Amino acid sequence: MTVQRILVGIDGSAGAARALRWAAELGVAVGAEVIAVHAHHPVSYPMAAAMGYGYVMDLDNDLLQTPDEVRDHMRRLVDEWCAPLGAANRPHRVLIGEGE
Numbered sequence: 001m002t003v004q005r006i007l008v009g010i011d012g013s014a015g016a017a018r019a020l021r022w023a024a025e026l027g028v029a030v031g032a033e034v035i036a037v038h039a040h041h042p043v044s045y046p047m048a049a050a051m052g053y054g055y056v057m058d059l060d061n062d063l064l065q066t067p068d069e070v071r072d073h074m075r076r077l078v079d080e081w082c083a084p085l086g087a088a089n090r091p092h093r094v095l096i097g098e099g100e
Contacts (some may be wrong), residue, residue, distance in 0.1 A: 002030075002037040002094065003016060003026075003030045003031075003032045004032070004033065004057065005032055005033050005034075005035055006023045006032050006034045006035070007025070007035045007037060008020055008023040008028055008034065008035070008036055008037070008040070009036075009037050009039075009083050010036050010038050010078065011038060012081055012100070013067060013080055016081070017081065017084075018093075020036060020081065020082065020084055020085070021037075021043040021084050022036075024084045024085050024087075024088035024092075025088070027088060027090045027091075027092070028088050028089075028090055031094065032083055032090075033090070034090060034091075034092040034093075035092065035093045035094075035095065036078075036081075036085060036093070036094045036095070037095045037096075037097070038074075038078050038081075038094075038095070038096050038097070039096075039097045039098070040074060040096075040097075041051065041098070041099075041100055042099060046048050055084060059093050073098060075096060078094060079094070079095055081092050
């Protein structure tokens with residue numbers, strides 16, 4: 001049996017970073033594509049405002065006020081988390097989804 005794809009979930013934690021590095025190394029060893037997946041709660045400004053939040057804080061304490069700003073911020077974070085995939089020089093994909 002040939003391994004063609006390796007799926008790894010990422011969330012910015014130290015454990016996920018280790019799993020991603022391991023998946024990247026394994027992908028090199030077996031010639032497989034690595035697919036990194038991150039899911040977050042759906043971004044809905046009206047829902048956040050109704051719950052009393054109205055904005056989301058990023059890690060640099062900037063206010064992200066629109067769903068698009070939150071999505072862009074998540075994309076930048078996920079790209080940072082996935083840097084080992086680019087360094088491994090293997091085919092890879094990064095998928096970001098909204099949902100449970």
